Amino acid sequence: MDGQSQLGAFLQARRSRLRPDDIGLRTYGDRRRVPGLRREELALLAGVSTSYYTRLEQGQSHNASPEILDALARALGLDEAERRHLHDLGAGAAKRHKGLRRPPPEHVGDATRDLLDALADVPAVVLGRRTDVLAWNTLGHALFAGHLPADRPEQVPTRPNMAALVFLDPDVRALYDDWETKARSVVANLREVVGRHPDDARLASLIGELTMRSAEFGRLWADHRVRACDSAPYTxxxxxxxxxxxxxxxxxxxxxxxxxVAHTAPGSPSRAALALLAGRGTGPAPGQCRGVGGMHGRGAGLGKGER
Known part of the structure; x- marks a missing residue:
C-alpha cells in the first residue's frame, strides 16, 4: 500500500495501454519489446526528462508537482477520476511514510440514519469507505442480502463487506445478471479509495484477503482501473x-x-416487483438461509472490515 510504489504501478499500467498509433507517433516499423509506449516517449509527451520520469515510475522520486502530474495525466489521456487518483497517489508519495494506521470502527450518524428511514420504500444500504455494510433498511436487506441475518451490520466485528460479498458470496454473485461489470465497478471504486487513503490498514487487509481468495479480484486489481461508483443500471x-x-x-x-439506493422506473415491472418484495417481508426463500459457503460470521471471511 506504499504510496510511491502505487504511483509507479499506476503510471506503468496506464503507459502500457497507450499505443503509438493512439497518439500519432510514427514508429517506422521498429520492433517494440514492451507493450504500449516506452518511458522516453511518454516523458517526451509530458514534457519531462526521461531520467526523471523513470525515477518517478520506479519509486525513486518523491517530489512530483501538481503541474507535472497534470502533464502526465494529459499525456496518458486520463479522465477526471483517473486524474484525481493520480494526484492522490502523488500526494501520498510526497509524504513521509509513517506506516499503516488502524482507524476506529465506522458508525452511522443520526442524519444518515434519518435518511435511511426516509428511504423506506427504496432499497438502501450504507457503506463505509472500505465498503463495509454499516446499515441497511428493510428493503435494502431483502434485495441485496436477504440470505444474511438482518442485524449483521450492527455486529461490528462481523459486519458484511459489500466488495467481499460480490466476489466471495455465491448468492450475491448470482444476483447480478452481468457480474463482470459489477465486479469491475467494485474494484475500480476500491482503487479510487486506496488512492485517497493509502495508509488505512483495514483497507490494506481487505485488498490482501480478496487478492488471496479470488483470482478474479486479483486480475481486475492488477488492471489499475479507477472509477468512483456514482450511478449504474443493473439487472x-x-x-x-x-x-x-x-x-x-x-x-x-x-x-x-x-x-x-436502488431505484426503478415509475410504472415499470421492476417497481412492481420491488413492491411485491416489500409486501412479502424479509424472509429468505427456501434453501437461501446460508452465508458464504454455508457459514455465518467470521468463518465466512466477510466480517473482517473492523478487525
Missing part, C-alpha cells in the same frame, strides 16, 4: 421476485460514507 435475478432492473446510485455523506 438482478432475485430468488423471490425474479428479474428486476434497478439503477444503483451512490449518495456521498459528509463523513466519507456512501448511501447506495
Amino acid at each position: 438482478l435475478h432475485h430468488p423471490l421476485i425474479g428479474a428486476v432492473t434497478v439503477t444503483q446510485q451512490a449518495l456521498r455523506t459528509a463523513d466519507d460514507q456512501t448511501v447506495v
